[in-house]
Amino acid sequence: MSEVKRSLLEAVNLALHRAMAEDENVLVLGEDVGINGGVFRATAGLRDSYGFKRVIDTPLAETMIAGLAVGMAAQGLKPVMEIQFLGFIYAAMEHLVSHASRLRNRTRGRLSCPLVVRSPMGAGIRAPEHHSESTEALFAHIPGLRVVIPSSPARAYGLLLAAIDDPDPVVFLEPTRLYRMNPQPLADNGQRLPLDCCFTLREGSDLTLISWGASVVETLQAAERLAEQGVSAEVIDVATIKPLDLATLEASVRKTGHCVIVHEAPRSGGIGAEIAASLYERVLLDLQAPIQRVTAPDIPPPLYRLEPLYIPGVEDILAACDLVLHYA
Amino acid sequence: MPHLPIDLPFTRYLDAAGQVVRELPAWAADGQLLVRLYRQMVLTRLFDQKAVALQRTGRIGTYAPTLGQEAIGVAIGSLMQPRDVLVPYYRDTAVQLLRGVSMREIFLYWGGDERGSAYASPAAAEDFPLCVPIATQALHACGVATAFKVRGEHRVAVTTCGDGATSKGDFLEALNVAGAWQLPVLFVVNNNQWAISTPRRIQSGAPSLAQKAIGAGFAGEQVDGNDIIAVYDRLQVALERARQGKGPHLLECISYRLGDHTTADDATRYRSAEEVKQAWLAEPIRRLQRYLADQGLWDEQQEQALITECQAQLQEAVDGFEQTPAQDWSSVLEHVYAQWPAALAEQREWLAERAARAAGGEHE
Ligand SMILES: Cc1ncc(C[n+]2csc(CCOP(=O)(O)OP(=O)(O)O)c2C)c(N)n1
Numbered sequence A: 001m002s003e004v005k006r007s008l009l010e011a012v013n014l015a016l017h018r019a020m021a022e023d024e025n026v027l028v029l030g031e032d033v034g035i036n037g038g039v040f041r042a043t044a045g046l047r048d049s050y051g052f053k054r055v056i057d058t059p060l061a062e063t064m065i066a067g068l069a070v071g072m073a074a075q076g077l078k079p080v081m082e083i084q085f086l087g088f089i090y091a092a093m094e095h096l097v098s099h100a101s102r103l104r105n106r107t108r109g110r111l112s113c114p115l116v117v118r119s120p121m122g123a124g125i126r127a128p129e130h131h132s133e134s135t136e137a138l139f140a141h142i143p144g145l146r147v148v149i150p151s152s153p154a155r156a157y158g159l160l161l162a163a164i165d166d167p168d169p170v171v172f173l174e175p176t177r178l179y180r181m182n183p184q185p186l187a188d189n190g191q192r193l194p195l196d197c198c199f200t201l202r203e204g205s206d207l208t209l210i211s212w213g214a215s216v217v218e219t220l221q222a223a224e225r226l227a228e229q230g231v232s233a234e235v236i237d238v239a240t241i242k243p244l245d246l247a248t249l250e251a252s253v254r255k256t257g258h259c260v261i262v263h264e265a266p267r268s269g270g271i272g273a274e275i276a277a278s279l280y281e282r283v284l285l286d287l288q289a290p291i292q293r294v295t296a297p298d299i300p301p302p303l304y305r306l307e308p309l310y311i312p313g314v315e316d317i318l319a320a321c322d323l324v325l326h327y328a
Numbered sequence B: 001m002p003h004l005p006i007d008l009p010f011t012r013y014l015d016a017a018g019q020v021v022r023e024l025p026a027w028a029a030d031g032q033l034l035v036r037l038y039r040q041m042v043l044t045r046l047f048d049q050k051a052v053a054l055q056r057t058g059r060i061g062t063y064a065p066t067l068g069q070e071a072i073g074v075a076i077g078s079l080m081q082p083r084d085v086l087v088p089y090y091r092d093t094a095v096q097l098l099r100g101v102s103m104r105e106i107f108l109y110w111g112g113d114e115r116g117s118a119y120a121s122p123a124a125a126e127d128f129p130l131c132v133p134i135a136t137q138a139l140h141a142c143g144v145a146t147a148f149k150v151r152g153e154h155r156v157a158v159t160t161c162g163d164g165a166t167s168k169g170d171f172l173e174a175l176n177v178a179g180a181w182q183l184p185v186l187f188v189v190n191n192n193q194w195a196i197s198t199p200r201r202i203q204s205g206a207p208s209l210a211q212k213a214i215g216a217g218f219a220g221e222q223v224d225g226n227d228i229i230a231v232y233d234r235l236q237v238a239l240e241r242a243r244q245g246k247g248p249h250l251l252e253c254i255s256y257r258l259g260d261h262t263t264a265d266d267a268t269r270y271r272s273a274e275e276v277k278q279a280w281l282a283e284p285i286r287r288l289q290r291y292l293a294d295q296g297l298w299d300e301q302q303e304q305a306l307i308t309e310c311q312a313q314l315q316e317a318v319d320g321f322e323q324t325p326a327q328d329w330s331s332v333l334e335h336v337y338a339q340w341p342a343a344l345a346e347q348r349e350w351l352a353e354r355a356a357r358a359a360g361g362e363h364e
């Protein structure tokens, strides 16, 4: 099968096409997903291929979209709902938190909710207010939800297909900053990637760098810079932030004894805190320095003029690495 | 679509060609008032063009044009009193300008600078900033109106939204509470026929959006949103009623979004050039211009003078915007809480370091 270069956005689109072709129960619903193919074009071409009964332009109402998806999923359909931006998901929260996440548990498995919520996330595209949030931790806090964030075209493709297969609700967040960045060869072979599993993107022995989403880009760049200085950094893309693959993280940190966690979301209550706490529980005596977090500050994403301050940069990551490596 | 027997008033005085189709209201005899409304619509349109041009050259970010819907905002802004409160959405440049929000502030907001919502104008002091999460503002307006009512003040909260917004729970919940409590709130729906790519007919099975008020226990009506005489007239009545404590009202202004949804959108993907061409024939500025010309109140020379005057004003605003120094890095912390918490003091320190690294060590 040919390996055309594809962006993360194209990978999402390809996975949706593949999932709809493979299973007629899969349907896509949301605002502007049909004729417009989504405001980012993630759903482009789906309506032409699968028709308006399976690719549904809804009225403008997120509560309704999420509530509908719960009902559809309980009926055995596999709704892939799109929330146009993560900043507009809050009206859907009640259905995700009080229903989708626990329908299986409430009915002792009689009903379930195999829906997928797709939503663009994150800062860095000069977007207007409310279009730049990284609130993944809100969802990760909810028992019964899975939260997946791809950071490459290949992972977007394989993880989205896996998310659609999954028998439980999955929140699938797509970093807008990566949508069109750095296309990579990708075969449309239907190959799933495992959920609940970290991906080690670069092996190293001196330091573990843990990240997910758009920050993976700067984290890899930092690792490259460290390599130039003779420091061997391991880079792990968490990918599924709920539930966490602690085994992989633990093994890496045991090996390196040094750990820096990088995320774009604000610091307090972020998933970095969850990872750090879990690592301290397991590897305290193997650590040669306290774990450091490189995050956004606890502020709303600034409008775009000052947005660069919000997003952790390579230099910020390197400064944290320096601190960890030279801790005495 | 099933037509239910709810027959709401629809008001139009000037047709698309600027011809009077029914007897004008008494106030419209004031030619100078009509000229003022006309001038303001032209200013709004030229501002809009400038904003789009600034976006296209990377000097501001995404912008939501008000092209074709100037009559609605100009009528609202002209009729609201300074003590009323505006609870707007993102397509309200026209109203903002009349609330005294400066052009420079509007450019700053869309140009990615929070000071664009800080409004120096006294008339806008209590106005809400532009609301982006659709329809949520409708409830805020009800809260503002409740405050007026609790304090026995003769003020009105005016809130705007699009046709798409009327599908949201927030909008319907706002109508419900406004009716239940007879709040001094006015809902103005800018029905521009599109919610990004979603046409009005997909949005709701209701023949009109105005009739949603009926279910909430108060009156709704439609006007030709491209006929400023109609919008102004019906708005004036509704505002006065609300001010006298006679309760809420919903005005659905039938208009058309002549531009893309925002500068980030490409409307040719989902609607025909023919539809847009037809809609241009009914746009609001041309028809008032024709009427004024027929009345001998406006001529080509005045038109040219107005454009020159507006362009000068715009250029001054653009210069002011471009000469506004960027906010200091610390501004991102300044207004998150009344005071940045001592408990988060460490974050100020590392943010200072981050800013210094970003600036290549220019700062301390
Ligand atoms: C809660 C929410 N969902 C989605 C969006 C994304 N969005 C921005 S504008 C828009 C369409 C709004 O249409 P309408 O209410 O008709 O107003 P118009 O833009 O046409 O004036 C959408 C879906 C949003 N801003 N807020």
Ligand SMILES: [Mg+2]
Pocket: B162, B163, B164, B190, B191, B192, B193, B194, B195, B196
């Ligand atoms: Mg609209």
